Amino acid sequence: MASVDLITSRAGTAVAAAALETAAGRQPGAITRIALIGNPNSGKSSLFNQLTGLNQKVGNFPGVTVDRKTGVAQITPGMRAEIIDLPGTYSLYPKSLDEKVITDLLYDKTSQQYPDFVVITADASNLRRNLLLFTQLADLGLPAVLALNMMDVAEQHGVKIDIQALQRELGVPVIPMNARKGIGVAALKIVMAQQLDAPAVQFYAPDEALLPMIRQIRYYFNLHNDYLALHYAHQYRQISFLSADDKAYIGELVEQYGFEPTPRQAQETIDRYARINDILLDTVSVTRTERKEPYSNRLDRVLTHRVWGYLIFFGVLFLMFQAVFAWASYPMDLIDEGIALINSLIQTNFDGPLINLLTEGVLAGLGGVLMFVPQIALLFAFIAVLEETGYMARVTFMMDKIMRKFGLNGKSVVPLISGVACAVPAIMSARTIENWKDRIITIFVTPLMSCSARIPIYTVLIGLVVPDEPVLGIFNLRGIALMGLYLLGFFAAIFSALAMKLLLKTKERSYFIMEFPVYRWPRWKNVGITIVEKVKTFVFQAGKVIVAISVILWVLASFGPGDTLEKAEAQVRQQAVAQGTPAAEADMQVAAIRLENSYAGVFGRALEPGIRPLGFDWKIGIALLTSFAAREVFVGTISTIYSVGQDADMRTVQQKLALAKDVNGQPFFTTARSASLLVFYVFAMQCMSTLATTYRETKGWKWPLLQMFYMTGLAYFSALLVYQVLK
Incomplete structure (x- = not known):
């Protein structure tokens, strides 16, 4: 077994690592596979970032990692390792899909992803609970090292740990660390560079009465120890890599020997503790007793209060939406005007089909996305701060009682709140929900939460019909309207969940267990990384789609079948001359008639009968059609449609839409039409990525198709009702 006290030079470590790799049958420089495993919120993701240099999302609440993440770390100059960050779990008996990721990896030694050894992260301030998972992993016979994280928190609580004594008792290297600050990472790398052995200490011995069953399973599957064979007996129904015949074989043995998993797990846990x-008792001492109540508890009395807690949370949301609209307005205007100015300069100094493609297609489409970067950045900044401080876990706890009445539970709050950013990771985070019914309902209703892709649509339409006026001197009326749309999506989600609760029947009982992390000041580096990564993802992913669609739309809107465009233009020119129409107005009429008779106009008019009752015309129809790829494409499409054929004096997206006219020459985007369109996009399922994620998480097309038809139908009839009432 490796010793923690080994100190070598950089060159010596490289030579030692190469020698150990060769002795282990690996070529020097080959990739070693290392798994990071630990309790939720024990610092795995922070350590992963320190080792790999990647900026994985790190949050101060349980359930951040819902799938395994991988990265490469340079342990020594001659040794590279693949680091696998696994979801947090309290034991090797999985209760949810995210925990099942761990057992699927560790139970199959023949898998190419099987780790060479594991780094077990443990919260030093709560070592008793964290060591339960460690003892299970040790009994599996996995070479391991214990990363004793959060030593600073333990010291603040007066907890003193004898590292050398603990190392002797556990039989593995123990490294004291503070992963958030990178303390102890160098020592951990030194240990990683050595060939670790499986712990010689056995922490739990299965009952002798079970040994005949265990040995049969062990030899049948060629397993390397008895405890792994025992886990096969416990969990054979959930082990994904076992065939139907394998499961049937274990099932027969379990029935033959009268094996009862639940009481056996309970007894094992008692024996381990x-x-x-x-x-x-031999390795940890408390040097002082806390006389004052921890400040986390004092804060929780207020922040989770049955009255004040909800009011504070509502106030936080109110502040967030005010900021998204009010604070972002100035940089948004600068970006929008800057894009318009560039377009104007290009159109003034250059001419030709390629110039029109650039200004009316590409730049018009991209401008419809780039101007919303400040709002997206602010939204993710607020969410990152809530996660970093530990407040998000308290929100989950508070909402549990409310959520249960609607067929959800407290853990459903994390996906619902995450859905405000993006539905894709939000749906994946539902893996932490143990109950099948609660998880399916959460996945089904999460897309009703207004994601960041809807912000561009909300912003443009609210700006057209809601005055930019203060309320009570400090609030902005547009910010209140924006919050109202988010609340509309939230209420739609929970009442849809209530309907599903009544429709779905299951005998499985739901329960809610959530660990409260300590409050911490946010690490502003993590907040900044989150903002940059999310904005970059939004811009580049949306940008690729928007540029492609904008180019296609420009072609479809600039050309038409046969000589239709030329005939329509000639007719309008003749009427303009006969009526003495000014040249500028005549040019506008020509642009409108060419667009209407183009290929895009043909498609739009084909859709128009179905959407006319909602107040929409054929131009909106084109935008609805293209935004099925991604919601944020709507603004880029509208910007492109209203740019084709227009002159350089037309500046911002807002101005283009404000000057749009209906067939009677009146402003097109009235309150009724804008409200109808807003309601449609609150409810509409227009995101292929979300449907693909639902398919992946539910293992079939049943739920994504139901999701799409339900949300599209809800969007259509809600928009119909709003328009018919308001017009």
Whole structure:
């Protein structure tokens, strides 16, 4: 077994690592596979970032990692390792899909992804609970090192750990660390560079009465120890890599020997904690007793209060939406005007089909996305701060009682709130929900939460019909309208969940367990990384789609079948001459008639009968059609449609839409039409990525198709009702 006290030079470490790799049958420089495993919120993701240099999302609440993440770390100059960050779990008996990722990896030694050894992260301030998982992993026979994280928190609580004694008791290297600050990472790398052995200490011995069953499973599957065979007996129904015949074989043995998993798991846990208590009595001491109540508890009395807690949370949301609209307005205007100015300069100094493609297609489409970067950045900044401080876990706890009445539970709050950013990771985070019914309902209704892709649509339409006026001197009327749309999506989600609760029948009981992390000041570096990464993803992913669609739309809107465009233009020119229409107005009429008779106009008019009752015309129809790829494409499409054939004096997206006229020459985007369109996009399922994620998480097309038809139908009839009432 490797010793923690080994100190070598950089060159010596490289030579030692190469020698150990060769002795282990690996060529020097080959990739070693290392898995990071630990309890939720024990610092795995922080350590992963320190080792790999990647900027994985790190949040101060349980359930951040919902799938395994991988990255490459340079352990020594001659040794590289693939680091696998696994979801947090309290034990090797998975209760949810995210925990099942761990057992699927660790139970199959023949898998190409099987780790060479594991780094087990443990919260030093709560070592008793964290060591339960460690003892299970050790009994699986996995070479391991214990990363004793959050040593600073332990010291603040007066907890003193004898590292050398703990190392002897556990039989593995123990590295004291503070992963958030990178303290102890160098020592951990030194240990990683050595060939670790499986712990020689056994923490739990299965009952002798079970040994005949265990040995049969062990030899049948060629397993390397008894405890792994015992886990096969416990969990064979959930182990994905076992065939139907394999599961049938284990099922027969379980029935033959009368094996009952639940009481066996309970007894194992009791026996393990008895051993852990003995270890901690010899290795851990408390040098002082906390006389004052921890500040986290004092804060929780207010922030999770049955009245004040909800009011504070509502106030936080109110502040967030005010900021998204009010604080972002100035940089948004600068970006929008800057794009318009560039367009104007290009149109003034150059001419030709390619110039028109650039200004009316590409730049018009991109301008419809780039101007919303400040709002997206602010939204993700607020969410990142809520996660970093530990407040998000409290929100989950508070909302549990409310959510249960609607067929959800407290853990559903994390996907619902995450859905405000993006539905794709939000749906994936539902893996932490143990109950099948609660998880399916959460996945189904999460897309009703207004994601960041809807912000461009909301912003443009609210700006057209809602005055930019203060309320009570400090609030902005547009910010209140924006919050109203988000609340509309939230209420639609929970009442849809209530309907599904009544429709779906299951005997499985739901429960809610959530660990409260300590409050911490946010690490502004993490907040900044989150903002940059999310904005970059939004711009580049949306930008690729928008540029492609904008180019296609420009072609479809600039050309038409046969000589239709030329005939329509000639007719309008003749009427303009006969009526003495000014040249500028005549040019506008020509642009409108050419667009209407183009290929895009033909498609739009084909859709118009179905959407006319909602107040929409054929131009809106084109935007609805293209935005099925991604919602944010709507603004880019509208910007492109209203740019084709227009002159350089037409400046911002807002101005283009404000000057749009209906067939009677009146402003097209009235309150009724804008409200109808807003309601449609609150409810509409127009995101192929979300449908693909639902398919992946539910293992079939049933739920994504139901999701799409339900949300599209809800959007259509809600928009119909709003327009018919308001017009």
